[in-house]
Amino acid sequence: MTVPTTGRRERKKAATRQKIADTALRLFLERGYDAVGIRDVAAEADVAVTTLFSHFASKEALVFEQDENFEQRLTQAVTGRGPHEPLIPALRREIQAMVRHCTGDGAAPIYRMIDASRALREYEESMRLRHAESLATALVADPDLSQSATACRTIARFVIDAYALAHEAADPDAALDEIFQMIEAAWEVT
Amino acid sequence: MTVPTTGRRERKKAATRQKIADTALRLFLERGYDAVGIRDVAAEADVAVTTLFSHFASKEALVFEQDENFEQRLTQAVTGRGPHEPLIPALRREIQAMVRHCTGDGAAPIYRMIDASRALREYEESMRLRHAESLATALVADPDLSQSATACRTIARFVIDAYALAHEAADPDAALDEIFQMIEAAWEVT
DNA sequence: TTCCTAAATCATAACCGTTAGTGTTACGGT
């Protein structure tokens, strides 16, 4: 079952996308996000502005390239867990992995840049809201859960909160411990 | 001690601000938020575009005029509660009042408009994040609370989540009941 | 009153992210 998607067209398209993303991130880190315009990125990547926007929906999206990944990982942590594996620890494991990935040394300059730009911070937050909504959908649809739809949607938001709070905490691991204790209690009361 | 802030200048400024807000809301409801430009609002209110932006930080801010109010009410629900009054019920009362105010008949067309515009929905969410942060600050500073700073910040976000979830629920009161049961459990576990 | 300062407003033009309109190239199936 070899992957049939090895056309030259798709390779070129992926290469263009990657070149744009790489160029953008490099320029942003060199000169600062707000000091680099879309026209600068397009020129440096040697593509038209319209091409750039056919690959990325917005300037902020150039920075958050892996987001869809996050969304899938969260819903998979729900749908792909063992038959009688409890929900909250599974979610906790996934969130912890994400936090560790984003607070690692490699991501440090990027998150310094994000914190420095209001537009990027707001985009990140609205991204998280999307993640919460898709997680909520997955929870509501799970037949193994006996909780109400409201409880599922609530827990979805709480879990995303845990990510955000841990991410900005001085000690992310300790914060996650504490927050997930609270989430567990909230989940079990229903 | 008569209030010395009764200058003609301040009255005129307030009048200008109000005229802009009223005109904007009227046009938005008549023609739709996205179909009305800033230049339209300014022309109809008979002010310069720069004057409009000296009163409101953005186009979206024209719609959410009472927000600072919300922020104050939340922090006052914390700082202004009785000496031994428990925290969560006080917060719950305030959130319930806000939800009822925003789901009342008078606010229905406005919230229909907000739901119809992506920009307004995102602005509302980033507004709520600000509210969560100022609530978190109030909680951390409260000497009557023995919980950790992390727990305080977590509960602040949970409370704002409650508002958002109840607001979009089919039965806001029932949703608030359920969500605040969860919040109570999360708070007491710490 | 008269004058001075600072606040409020104005008019214009620009900036920047984003999109529409309109081609042009070149990949891939037939």
Next chain:
DNA sequence: ACCGTAACACTAACGGTTATGATTTAGGAA
């Protein structure tokens, strides 16, 4: 070899926002 179409390019615009600098006007001081 041919044709449909996906990817890309170019130009120009749109709309929110900001910079610039002038002009008016409130309100206190001389």
